[in-house]
Amino acid sequence: MINTPSTTTLWRPTGPKELDLVRELDWRAWPPRLPEQPIFYPVLNEDYAVRIARDWNVKYDGAGFVTRFEVDSEFLRRYPVRQAGGATILELWVPAEELDEFNAHIVGTIEVVHEFR
Template identity: 50%
Template structure:
């Protein structure tokens, strides 16, 4: 599983020792880990950077029994696939994480050659 995140969520994950995802905000009724790195990088580089100046991609594993019960949702192109985990089930998901939430990518809003 992969999850794109911004600066604030990254800080909360880091504070947990990279072991848990923080509770969802009231306006976030679902936690949406994505199925592939490409999609996670698109979200982190386009949306998280725009919203918070930095975007990260985390990779993590959970026990198969937890995610096998949920259908993978396609939300656009062929690689735009994700799970929809209700916010109230996030603690249960956190309890099934095997290992750490590894940060495997970071994106920022550095100016391009044409902007300097």
Template identity: 50%
Template sequence: MKTKTLYRPVGEKEMLLIIESKYKEFPARLEWQPIFYPVLNEDYASEIAEKWNTRDESGNYLRFVTRFEMVESFLNKYPSQNVGAKNHNELWIPAEELGAFNQAIAGNIEVIKVFIGKDFKKPINTEIESLIVNLNPS
């Protein structure tokens, strides 16, 4: 089975739901979120997490970058969308197709980076705290 690596920046609440799924799936979209957009490279995911999302109070000024493998044949129906700079490429998965998307994840969702904004308070729970410590030991 051929796979493709994708990335997704997530906030604290979304990370908690991923942990609850045992790192197997992304949570359902909220009613005002019509698409789920994984990105195609780590640099772009990191840029979103660090430059934009660490300024978000509702996310406790905390963002994680996740990496995961997808069954490539499943992704073929979703063309790459460029949304700015040359490396700003993502897939647009309709919210109603997220269940099928999650089924096509090969293995677990891995957390590879954490970005902490200057107004970060404290983690929502000990598992989030553990991720922060392991990814940002300073």
């Protein structure tokens, strides 16, 4: 019998440039952070991701996308949930230097679930 790890669903609002980089990585990883981006922050709530993609990414990038992906739940325990505002504004803060290890724990592929222009 194969033991499949339990996963947690995460969402990430993103603009077109980051999405192009995810596509180049075959939808299996997030690209390295830029020097001015010390934290990678996936979110725990689809509605929160929609608000960022629709209200922020469209305004600044011309388009916004919400992605959904699964990560090994046991691995995610190392990252405390951060409340970035209201009760449903929840994020994980992954230090940029840990992103390769985080990517190694993505189960399946990253998929686009919403698009805004």
